[in-house]
Amino acid sequence: MAAETGTPTTLTLKSNxxxxxxxxxxxxxxxxxxxxxxxxxxxxxxIPLDNVDGKTLASVITYMNGISAIPADEEKKKxxxxxxxxxxxxxxxxxxxxxxxxxxxxCLMDAVSAKIAQVMxxxxxxxxxxKFGIENDYTPEEEAAVKEEHKWTFEGVETDDxx
Amino acid sequence: xGAQYLETKDEPIENYRILxxxxxxxxxxxxxxxxxxxxxxxxxxxxxxxxxxxxxxxHDTVFAFTLLPEMPTQSAISAxxxxxxxxxxxxxxxxxxxxxxxxxxxIVASKRKSRTNQxxxxxxxxxxxxxxxIFSFLDVQSLASASEVCRSWxxxxxxxxxxxxxxxxxxxxxxxxxxxxxxxxxRVTKNExxxxxxxxxxxxxxxxxxxxxxxxxxSHRGCCYRCRSxxxxxxxxCCNKLDLKDGSRHQxxxxxxxxxxxxxxxxxxxxxxxxxxxxxxxxxxFLKLWAFPRxxxx
Numbered sequence: 001m002a003a004e005t006g007t008p009t010t011l012t013l014k015s016n017x018x019x020x021x022x023x024x025x026x027x028x029x030x031x032x033x034x035x036x037x038x039x040x041x042x043x044x045x046x047i048p049l050d051n052v053d054g055k056t057l058a059s060v061i062t063y064m065n066g067i068s069a070i071p072a073d074e075e076k077k078k079x080x081x082x083x084x085x086x087x088x089x090x091x092x093x094x095x096x097x098x099x100x101x102x103x104x105x106x107c108l109m110d111a112v113s114a115k116i117a118q119v120m121x122x123x124x125x126x127x128x129x130x131k132f133g134i135e136n137d138y139t140p141e142e143e144a145a146v147k148e149e150h151k152w153t154f155e156g157v158e159t160d161d162x163x
Numbered sequence: 164x165g166a167q168y169l170e171t172k173d174e175p176i177e178n179y180r181i182l183x184x185x186x187x188x189x190x191x192x193x194x195x196x197x198x199x200x201x202x203x204x205x206x207x208x209x210x211x212x213x214x215x216x217x218x219x220x221x222h223d224t225v226f227a228f229t230l231l232p233e234m235p236t237q238s239a240i241s242a243x244x245x246x247x248x249x250x251x252x253x254x255x256x257x258x259x260x261x262x263x264x265x266x267x268x269x270i271v272a273s274k275r276k277s278r279t280n281q282x283x284x285x286x287x288x289x290x291x292x293x294x295x296x297i298f299s300f301l302d303v304q305s306l307a308s309a310s311e312v313c314r315s316w317x318x319x320x321x322x323x324x325x326x327x328x329x330x331x332x333x334x335x336x337x338x339x340x341x342x343x344x345x346x347x348x349x350r351v352t353k354n355e356x357x358x359x360x361x362x363x364x365x366x367x368x369x370x371x372x373x374x375x376x377x378x379x380x381x382s383h384r385g386c387c388y389r390c391r392s393x394x395x396x397x398x399x400x401c402c403n404k405l406d407l408k409d410g411s412r413h414q415x416x417x418x419x420x421x422x423x424x425x426x427x428x429x430x431x432x433x434x435x436x437x438x439x440x441x442x443x444x445x446x447x448x449f450l451k452l453w454a455f456p457r458x459x460x461x
Contacts (some may be wrong), residue, residue, distance in 0.1 A: 008285050008308075028289075051237070051238075057430075062267070077182060094289065097289060097293055097297065098289060098293060101238065101290075101292070101293050101296075102238065109296065113293075113296050113297040113300055114170060114300045116297050116300075117297055117298070117299075117300030117301050117305070118300075120301065120305055120309065121302060121305045121306075122304065122305060123305070123308070124308070125308050125311045125312055128308065128309070128312050129312055129313070132312070134312055134313050134316070135313070136312075136313060137313050137314050138311075138313065138314065143311065146310055146311050146317060147311055147343060149312070150307035150308075152369060152372065152373055152416075153303050153306075153307040153372070154307065
């Protein structure tokens with residue numbers, strides 16, 4: 001790969017809603033999933049990514065291009081990541097963590113996971129359920145038992161449900 | 164390559180055992196990775212492996228399929244599917260038939276299970292392995308809250324290795340671990356400590372947490388040895404978050420308010436290789452200092 005000069009190789013990625021994206025191979029192989037396909041020689045035509053929709057894939061590709069344009073400088077990469085994620089809403093983050101998991105991009109996965117964790121931190125259970133759209137499937141007795149089990153962590157802690 | 168394998172009879176099988184594929188399969192957050200590894204081994208090594216290792220691979224493959232219904236994620240299903248393809252490619256006829264049969268059973272069982280478990284609303288729920296990854300960035304209280312959200316979150320939040328890393332952050336440098344005091348209470352014996360397997364880290368964490376003065380950890384401050392600085396802690400990390408060169412996080416040690424005071428006087432705490440007598444002195448000043456803020460906050 002390194003021996004090649006001149007025009008960089010471009011890959012075509014296809015989202016699960018049939019949108020096509022061109023991306024430089026050097027950026028796309030940040031995804032281990034894609035890198036494996038390239039190394040196995042099955043990235044010749046269009047690479048179908050069945051678990052990622054077009055909107056999310058577009059974001060991920062923006063990230064791939066952005067981060068790979070930065071030379072090996074961890075500080076700059078980190079600030080790019082922070083900036084990249086700063087304007088993403090919760091739904092986008094949730095889609096993105098799934099995409100990063102599927103594409104096997106550990107740097108994006110960690111950054112998005114940390115961001116989601118930050119959103120959850122110090123929030124009440126009810127708030128988290130609403131935000132994630134989760135139905136409480138505990139019986140009242142079970143819920144009380146789980147609560148009781150974790151009482152020891154909560155002395156003097158207040159939750160904060162704003163925003 | 165093949166010649167190397169033949170030199171000593173035990174080596175391949177020993178090396179395979181060290182990979183702990185079977186153990187990893189039983190952990191929801193590692194299931195997919197273990198499946199992928201197994202499938203790669205089937206495809207690329209099976210024919211060259213000695214017979215007893217071949218049979219071990221076959222058994223682990225079947226084992227992976229039997230576990231599939233327990234793994235409620237789409238990625239687990241697709242990992243199992245590619246494992247099946249590798250099995251069909253590599254295994255001899257009879258074994259192949261057994262593997263295929265087991266896979267079909269597992270798929271049926273897993274569909275049935277997901278139908279009974281899933282409501283329309285939570286289709287967007289992150290799969291278990293992703294959930295566990297997100298949870299690894301939570302602090303103790305938030306992790307405990309997460310358990311209360313619903314059943315699947317509870318099982319993700321009880322994942323042993325989450326509590327192990329919290330344990331390391333909170334207690335790795337304290338007396339509890341280094342001097343062995345109180346360790347017996349939660350069955351962390353020295354032998355087990357090396358592997359970390361077989362320890363209920365949540366329980367270990369809980370009892371150590373209760374033993375230690377909780378206030379000790381309320382400063383939200385930690386000492387990051389990588390950055391050589393005292394930092395605010397958010398999401399169990401130092402504010403510089405991730406060191407992505409090697410994918411690992413900055414190692415932090417939580418500091419108590421008195422230790423912050425010590426820091427102001429004496430600079431960075433030494434990474435805990437210092438002698439025991441040092442830490443005794445620290446502990447002493449600890450108690451004295453605590454007498455004061457306790458009264459204020461109470």
